[in-house]
Amino acid sequence: MTALRPDLTIIANNIQAGTRVLDVGCGDGALMAALRDEKQVDARGLEIDAANVSAAVARGLSVIQGDADTDLADYPDDSFDYAILSQTLQTTRRPDIVLEHLLRIGKEAFVSFPNFAQWRIRFAHMFGGRMPVTKQLPDRWYDTPNIHHVTIDDFRAFLKERDVVIENSWFLGGKQQATKRLANLLAAHAVFKLRKS
Amino acid sequence: MSEDDRFGLDKGIRLMGPVKLDSGAELVPVDFAYESYGALNEARDNAILICHALTGDQYVASQHPATGKPGWWLNMVGPGKPLDTDRFCVICINVLGSCMGSSGPASINPATNNPYGMAFPVITIADMVRAQAILLDHLEIERLACVIGGSMGGMQALSWASLFPDRVKSAIVIASTARHSAQNIAFHEVGRQAIMADPNWQGGDYYGSDNSPAKGLAVARMAAHITYMSEEGLTGKFGRNLQDREAKSFGFDADFQVESYLRHQGSTFVDRFDANSYLYITRAMDYFDLAEAHNGVLAKAFSGSKTRFCLISFDSDWLYPTAESRRIVHALNAAGAAASFVELSSPFGHDAFLLETPEMNRVIAGFLSAGDIG
Numbered sequence: 001m002t003a004l005r006p007d008l009t010i011i012a013n014n015i016q017a018g019t020r021v022l023d024v025g026c027g028d029g030a031l032m033a034a035l036r037d038e039k040q041v042d043a044r045g046l047e048i049d050a051a052n053v054s055a056a057v058a059r060g061l062s063v064i065q066g067d068a069d070t071d072l073a074d075y076p077d078d079s080f081d082y083a084i085l086s087q088t089l090q091t092t093r094r095p096d097i098v099l100e101h102l103l104r105i106g107k108e109a110f111v112s113f114p115n116f117a118q119w120r121i122r123f124a125h126m127f128g129g130r131m132p133v134t135k136q137l138p139d140r141w142y143d144t145p146n147i148h149h150v151t152i153d154d155f156r157a158f159l160k161e162r163d164v165v166i167e168n169s170w171f172l173g174g175k176q177q178a179t180k181r182l183a184n185l186l187a188a189h190a191v192f193k194l195r196k197s
Numbered sequence: 198m199s200e201d202d203r204f205g206l207d208k209g210i211r212l213m214g215p216v217k218l219d220s221g222a223e224l225v226p227v228d229f230a231y232e233s234y235g236a237l238n239e240a241r242d243n244a245i246l247i248c249h250a251l252t253g254d255q256y257v258a259s260q261h262p263a264t265g266k267p268g269w270w271l272n273m274v275g276p277g278k279p280l281d282t283d284r285f286c287v288i289c290i291n292v293l294g295s296c297m298g299s300s301g302p303a304s305i306n307p308a309t310n311n312p313y314g315m316a317f318p319v320i321t322i323a324d325m326v327r328a329q330a331i332l333l334d335h336l337e338i339e340r341l342a343c344v345i346g347g348s349m350g351g352m353q354a355l356s357w358a359s360l361f362p363d364r365v366k367s368a369i370v371i372a373s374t375a376r377h378s379a380q381n382i383a384f385h386e387v388g389r390q391a392i393m394a395d396p397n398w399q400g401g402d403y404y405g406s407d408n409s410p411a412k413g414l415a416v417a418r419m420a421a422h423i424t425y426m427s428e429e430g431l432t433g434k435f436g437r438n439l440q441d442r443e444a445k446s447f448g449f450d451a452d453f454q455v456e457s458y459l460r461h462q463g464s465t466f467v468d469r470f471d472a473n474s475y476l477y478i479t480r481a482m483d484y485f486d487l488a489e490a491h492n493g494v495l496a497k498a499f500s501g502s503k504t505r506f507c508l509i510s511f512d513s514d515w516l517y518p519t520a521e522s523r524r525i526v527h528a529l530n531a532a533g534a535a536a537s538f539v540e541l542s543s544p545f546g547h548d549a550f551l552l553e554t555p556e557m558n559r560v561i562a563g564f565l566s567a568g569d570i571g
Contacts, residue, residue: 044535053539057507057560060567062535064526074527 004034007086007112010170010191014110015039019081022046022105024068024098025088029056036061044080046071069093072101080105086112090146096158103164103196112191115171117151117184136188152184159194168193203336204233204286206259209298212335216293216328219484222318226307229332230298231255231290234274235282237338242366244338245280245565246329247289248346248353251421251478252470254297255289258282263469272553279562285342292353293328294320294477300328302473303404315401320477322349322485326356330364340364343565347371347550348517349478352485355525358506359487359498367505369561372514372550374521375495375528376486381516384424385479388417392472401473414472415463422462427513427546431455488528495528502529506536507564509550509557516547537564 004012008031015021017039023032026045029052035041045063047053056063064071068085069092083106085098090113092098102109114136115121124132131141139145150158152171159166171178171187178186203210208231215225232255237244247257247270254261258268258275274280280287291299294317302317309316333341344357344365351373358368374381392398395413403409423431435455439445442452451457491497506529510522519540529536541556543549550557 042535050539050541053537054541054556054560054563057537057539057567058563060563062505062537064530064536064538065540066523066526066538071527074530076531076533079533 004030005086006172007170007189007191008034010172011084011086011110011112012039014168014193015041015082017041020044020079021082021084022075022080023084023086024072024102025085025091026052026056026061026063028052029059029061029063031084031086032056032061032063033059068098068101072098072105075101075105077104078107080107082106082108082110084110086110087114089113090116090148090150092148095148095150099158099164103194107195108167109194110191111155111194112189113150113155114146115152115184115187115190116149117153118188119185120188122185152187152190155190155192159192163197165195165197166192167195201237204237206232207262208232210332210335212331214328214331216324216331218318218324219321220319224293224300224318224320224324224328226300227293227328227331228298228300228304229290229328231288231332232257232259233286233288234258235284235286237286237336241338242340243284243342244286244288244333244336245343245345246333246341246357247274247280247287248325248329248344248350248357249289249292250346250348250350251482252418252466252475253350254295255291256297257287257289261469264465269551273558273561279558279565280345281562281565285565288336288338290329290332292325292349292478294325294474294481296471296474301471302401302477303471312402312404314404314473317473317477319480319484321481322352323356323360325481326353326360329353329357330361333364340366343367343369345369345371345561346373348373348547349482351517352482352487355487355498358502358504362499362502362504365504367507367564369507369509369564370522370525371509371557372511372517372547373508374485374517375488375498375525376521377483378521382483384420385483387420389476389479391416391420392476395472398472401476403472409467410472411464411467414467414470414475415460417472417475418466418470419459419463422459424516425546425548427515427544429513429544430546430548433544434458495524496531499529499532499534502532502534504534505564505567506534507560508536508538509560510538510540511543511546511549512540513542513544514547514549 032043053065170191171183172189215223257270291297306313351370392413395410397408398410440457488495510519
């Protein structure tokens with residue numbers, strides 16, 4: 001198996017074997033394939049890009065071409081043990097509604113996103129005076145799929161407002177995990193494990 | 198299985214059925230014309246059933262006896278192809294109501310010893326599927342590795358999965374729908390009226406006469422053919438180009454290439470298809486609404502389904518547009534069924550499923566090889 005992206009590795013390590021998983025924005029199905037092959041997980045995926053869907057179906061995965069903003073409404077309540085939204089939240093038109101669906105469909109949810117308050121990005125913004133282009137956010141302002149930039153503190157406040165329970169969280173710096181307290185400044189990526197209260 | 202003469206090319210069998218039809222009638226005896234490619238394994242669990250479309254037939258990968266043309270899905274069926282005949286026993290059965298050897302309006306009615314004509318019972322997509330199940334019983338195939346079809350073939354594949362969930366391990370539904378829309382019915386009605394308005398139709402009793410409703414059937418085919426192509430495809434192929442002339446004729450010849458093309462499609466079609474079959478099969482498609490038997494809730498047609506589904510639509514198909522495939526996908530999701538869906542890009546409209554489409558081949562090959570894992 002090829003190495004998973006770091007946030008996906010964290011998610012994969014924290015999923016029980018033999019469960020049912022919905023991966024929203026599953027890309028070419030790398031996480032789903034790993035979960036199927038190593039944890040006998042019944043994985044289903046939703047993905048907006050046709051070429052990615054074809055690649056995922058061609059590796060034997062059940063993936064539906066669709067849009068998280070419009071198509072999650074069709075999934076019944078609690079129909080999955082876990083619903084996963086990795087590196088997709090910031091690309092949705094209504095992240096709040098997408099998250100609501102995620103917590104409704106999955107008994108638990110994993111959400112990962114790039115932290116827009118990481119010091120490198122703050123630095124680039126403050127001193128460059130331009131929208132930051134960094135290793136983890138390589139797109140330019142006009143072609144970025146990220147239309148709702150969010151920071152770890154924004155996300156925490158959002159969860160608090162909605163009484164969403166944080167079961168666990170992981171913060172990825174350059175190479176190692178950042179501490180919870182300094183995460184908003186140091187972490188490039190965040191992974192949250194959530195459930196509704 | 199080469200010694201088993203139930204399998205191979207150009208097979209036919211008369212079975213006593215009976216087929217219990219949705220109309221309440223029973224059809225007996227039932228003739229089946231079919232072909233198979235590749236060997237059935239010892240466990241008899243590697244069979245793939247191809248369901249053909251409205252004017253299709255069982256000659257998926259062998260020469261058509263009437264037209265001499267190569268099989269209609271040659272790019273999909275064969276050794277090393279997506280429906281790999283080195284691994285699978287691929288079967289295609291001429292549908293009930295058709296005219297290539299299976300029972301239809303041109304068959305002999307045992308009650309009169311004459312062709313049925315309009316005395317042939319009105320059939321449905323589900324009736325076609327129940328009939329196919331009778332042939333599979335005869336072939337001692339309890340469970341299909343896959344049932345696959347495009348257009349009306351997709352309707353049959355969906356019906357197979359709904360009527361016989363235990364007999365279908367996986368289903369591939371291409372450019373299809375779970376119900377005929379008002380627009381779909383409307384186009385078919387134009388075709389039927391063209392046939393029945395032809396004086397040579399003679400109330401359907403034209404089999405013994407020198408005249409058949411070829412003109413009406415050709416017009417029906419022309420109207421239908423437009424729905425199989427996209428505007429982009431038609432424009433790309435013909436534009437406003439004139440046919441073998443420098444200027445407009447100020448008459449009603451086929452001035453435009455597109456007219457000439459449609460006339461050709463119509464006139465060659467009548468050599469290989471029976472007008473009454475066209476009436477019966479279009480009727481079956483119009484009656485198709487998979488949710489109808491489930492109080493309009495499509496998801497209930499698939500409740501508890503263990504079948505793996507793969508749906509494919511084409512972005513330029515306006516006959517059965519992507520929205521219809523999505524409706525099926527939503528129902529499968531609600532039913533908790535394992536479903537994949539992808540909309541592929543093609544300029545060729547509904548007909549794309551019949552053409553060489555590498556992306557479609559890749560998806561189908563991948564979906565089928567995944568069946569070995571699970």
